[in-house]
Amino acid sequence: MKLGTFQAGLAAALLDLDAKVELASQPAFAVYRNTVMKGCVDALEANYPSVARLVGSDWFRAAAAVHVAARPPQDGRMLTYGAAFADFLAGFEPAGDLPYLAGVARLDRSWTQAHTAADADAIDGAWLAGLSPEALGNVRVAPHPAARWHWFPDAPIYTIWQRNRSASDSTDEIEWQGEGALLTRPRDAVIWREASLADCAFLDACARGMSLADAAVAAVTAQADADIADLLAGLLRAGALVVAPSTE
Incomplete structure (x- = not known):
């Protein structure tokens, strides 16, 4: 044989x-x-x-x-x-x-992906703040290599997942509504937080190579009451963004 x-x-x-x-x-x-x-x-x-x-x-x-x-x-x-x-x-x-079990599994998988992703330097908010208004609108940023985000329209998957991931004994009632999640690893450890529909739309747009201005439009289109300044500040604090590689 x-x-x-x-x-x-x-x-x-x-x-x-x-x-x-x-x-x-x-x-x-x-x-x-x-x-x-x-x-x-x-x-x-x-x-x-x-x-x-x-x-x-x-x-x-x-x-x-x-x-x-x-x-x-x-x-x-x-x-x-x-x-x-x-x-x-x-x-x-x-x-x-x-019906929520597959969504919880997707977030567990995202944790592994974030944990094993390539390292990269997250954008410093001061760098963006130093750009002129015109340059700021045209600049392209990209999701950090470790960033993973999901929007679950029908269930509070993020709350269910994070309680179990952190082995919480909380008995607080969970409000049954759609939720999003963002996981990333700007430094040594994977971190996570809840993400809005606008956050997810913004990150989707950045992943497609859209400018910051166009990504902001995508976020507001997805969620009309989105505050873009707060959204961007939150993503920067999470270390979820990097400077997009040049296409030239």
């Missing part, structure tokens, strides 16, 4: 309980298979702690095992494993009465 054929068969048998290969019938192989499956499930539980806290470890690990069997790791870096887990939960029938 060629090495490549053996390796492919081994990989298939490890996560396919019904695999019809000779190797899978060997008693010792079951121990190895269980160890691999446990490692994958452990990685998902570590990468999605807010989801695990919401549903409990037993429910989470049962769901994770189904996901692992369908989407095994393609990369040895288990910190990044689970890119499709939120989409999996969105279509997972046992999670049908937890």
